[in-house]
Amino acid sequence: MSLLKEEGGCKVGWAWYDNEAEADARSKVESEARERKFAQGYDFGYQWPGSYQHFPNHPELGECWCVVTT
Secondary structure (H helix, E strand, O other), rough: OOOEEEEOOOOEEEEEOHHHHHHHHHHHHHHHHHHHHOOOOOOOOOOOOOOOEEEEOOOOOOEEEEEEEE
């Protein structure tokens, strides 16, 4: 199991993974998409697609990594 859940927002989304390798791979894909959209003038607000954060003890998911998606 790798992808735990995905959430959509108004400018970006979030993908939650149970391991860092999968989060890092998704981060690279989202970084490329971010650069394409950024070149077209898209505003991501205060979020930065492709970045990810480790949560050692998330209250719902346990240990996980969250990737900001486009």
